[in-house]
Amino acid sequence: MSDLSQLQPGTHAVICGIDADESLFQRLAALGFRIGKKIEVIRRASFNGPLHVRIGTTDIILRITEARRIQISQQ
Amino acid sequence: MKRIALLGMPNTGKSTFFNRVSGASARVGNWPGITVDLMAAKLLLGGHIVEIIDLPGIYDLHGFSDDESVVRHFLENNDVDLAVIVLNGSQIDRQLSLALQVKALGLPCILLLNMSDEAKKSGITFNLPGMQQQLQMPVMQISAKHGNGCPEALKEAARHLAEQHPSPAEIREQLKNDDTIENQMEAIVKSTVHYPAQLDDLVTSRIDRVLLHPWFGLPLFFAAMYLLFQLIFTLGTPLQEGIAWALDLFRADVLEPLLQHAPSWFSGLMLDGIYNGIGTVAAFIPIIVLFFLVMTMVEDSGYLSRAAFLVDALMAKMGLDGRGFVMMLMGFGCNVPALMGTRVMRSRNMRLLTMLVIPLSLCSARLQVFLFMTATLFTPKQAPLVLFSLYMVSFATIFLTAIIYKGRYSSTEPFILELPPYRFPTPRQIWLRGWQEVRHFLTRASKFIIIGVLLVWALTNFPSDVPAASAGTIAGMIGTWLAPVLNPVGIDGQLAIALIFGFVAKEIVVGALAVIYGLQGDALMQVMATKLDWVQGMSFMLFTLIYTPCLSTIATLKNESKSIGFMMLSLLWSLGLAWVVSFVFYQTARALGY
Incomplete structure (x- = not known):
C-alpha cells in the first residue's frame, strides 16, 4: 500500500484509507475523498508544490503533506 | 421583517445569484454571533420587505473551517424564515449533502440548481419532480450568470416565507447531533440524476495543460501579473491625476474665493484639513475600482486558484499560501486594494499574516518619493541601482516578517482547493464587485x-x-x-x-x-x-x-x-x-x- 503523494501524474488509483483528524477528514469528505473512489493525479507543481488530482468530475489541488494522509491502492 | 439566508458551496455562483437579485442595493452588515462582514440586501417580495443575506460558501454545515462556523453561528443567533440553497447542478452528487443538512434543521428550504447551462452542456439531466418529492422541498434550475430562472426562484421563495420555522435556540439544539445524511444523499443521486458516460472537460484540461505547464506555468503567471499590473496603473494613474486636477480646480476657483474673507485658521482647517482629506480618499477610488475589476476577472475565471497552485511551493515555506502571493504582488501597486483582496483567503490567521506583510510592499506612492530623492542625491548611473536595492529591501522585509510571525499566525487550515472549470465572468458581475468594494472603502475608511x-x-x-x-x-x-x-x-x-x-x-x-x-x-x-x-x-x-x-x-x-x-x-x-x-x-x- 502507498499514499497519494507517491502517485505519478497521469496514473490513477483507488482510495483505500484516509488518515486525518476530524476537521481535515470532513473537508476531504466534502470534496469527494471517500474510500473506494477512483483518484487520478493530473500534474504536480514544480519545486515539490501541490498535486492536482481529479475525483469523478471534480478537480482539486492539495499539498503533499495532505496527500500523504491518503492511502491508495493501484490495481 | 422576513429574513432569507442564502446558502451554498463555494464556486456555485451563490454570490452571483445574490448580486443579481439584490442589484446595487446590497450593504455590508454586522450580525450577532459572528465577527465577519456579510452582504445583505432588502427586497420587496410578495408584499413583505425581505432581508436576504449572502452567507459564506461552505462545503459542510457540520464542518470546522472558519466559514462553516460562521454559517452555523449565524443560524444559531439570527431568526431565519427561509433558506435558499444554491448548488452547482453538474456537481450535485457531492453537493446535495448541504441541502440535506439544512433541511434536517427543520428550516423551510428551496433548492436552486445553478449553472443549468453547464449541466446541459455536459449532458446531465434532472428528474426535478422526483428530486422534489424525495427532498421534500421545491427544486428549481437557474442560471445566475444569465438570469434564467431567477425571477421564478424569487417568486417561489415568496410563497414559503410564512411557513413555521425553528427558532435560533432550536437550531442550536439541532446542530449538536447529526449524521445518516451521507447515505440518504447517495440514494437520491442514484435514483434521480442521470450521468453521461464522460463529462466534456476537455477545454479546461487543454487550457490547464498550457497555463499549469511545469516550465511555462510560472513565467506565464508572472507575465500575466505584469500585464494586469500595467493595465491597472496605466489606466489608473491618469484617472487619479484627473481627479486631483478637478479637485484643485474646484479649490482654486470656488473654495478659495469663497473663503478669502474667512479667518486664516478657518480657511486652513477647511482647505488643508478637511478638503485635503477628501482628496486623499478620492485618489484611491480609481485604483480600487480597477483593481477589483481585474481581480474579479482573475478570481471568477478560475485562474486565482491555479496561480495558487503554481507558487504554493515557495509560499508554504513562509507560512503563506499562493493566493497571498498574488495579493502581495498587487501590493507593489497599491497596498489598500491588496489588503481588501485578502478576503478571498478563508483562514483568518493566514489572512492576518498576509495583511501584515502587504504594507511592506514598495507601492507606487513610495516610488515617487524615491524617484525624487535618488534624482537629488545620486548620479543618473547610480539611481537605478539604488531603486533596485530598495525593491530588494522591500522583499527582504516581507520574507523576514512572514518568517518571524508565521508561528504566531500559524494556520491550521489545510491547503485544499477546488479547481473550478474556466468561466467567463459577465461584465455585470465585474462591475457590481468594483462598485461594492469602493462603497465599502468609502463608508469604512473615509x-x-x-x-x-x-x-x-x-x-x-x-x-x-x-x-x-x-x-x-x-x-x-x-x-x-x-x-x-x-x-x-x-x-x-x-x-x-x-x-x-x-x-x-x-x-x-x-x-x-x-x-x-x-x-x-x-x-x-x-x-x-x-x-x-x-x-x-x-x-x-x-x-x-x-x-x-x-x-x-x-x-x-x-x-x-x-x-x-x-x-x-x-x-x-x-x-x-x-x-x-x-x-x-x-x-x-x-x-x-x-
Missing part, C-alpha cells in the same frame, strides 16, 4: 482618513504664530523631542517633519519637503543635496520604505482585521523595523567611513 489628515494639519500648523511646518510647530517640537531616537539613524528635525506628513500619504512627502524648506523643484533639490549626504538620504528612504505606508492603509488594516490590536501591531512593527534597518545601515555606513 472618516478615519479625514480625521488623520486633520490631525497632521493641526500638528504642522499650530501654534499659528510660526510658519507652517517649521521647527516651532507641534510637529517640529515632536521632531526635536524625537531627536535622540532619530539622530542615530541620520534623520534631522526637518526630515522628521516630512516623516510626520508621510504618515498621511507618501504622495505628499515631496510636497511637504517643499513646504519645510520653503523651496520648489530644482532649487529644493540643490538645497537638499548640499544639506544631506547620500548616507542620510538612503537612511531616510529606508525609513520611508518600511514605516507605515499611509493612513488609508491603516484604516483598511483596521477594517479588514476588525481588530485595533492588529492594526497597532502592524503600525509598531513597521516603525520598529524601519528604525532598526535604518540604524544598522546608517551606523555601518558611517563606521565604514562614508
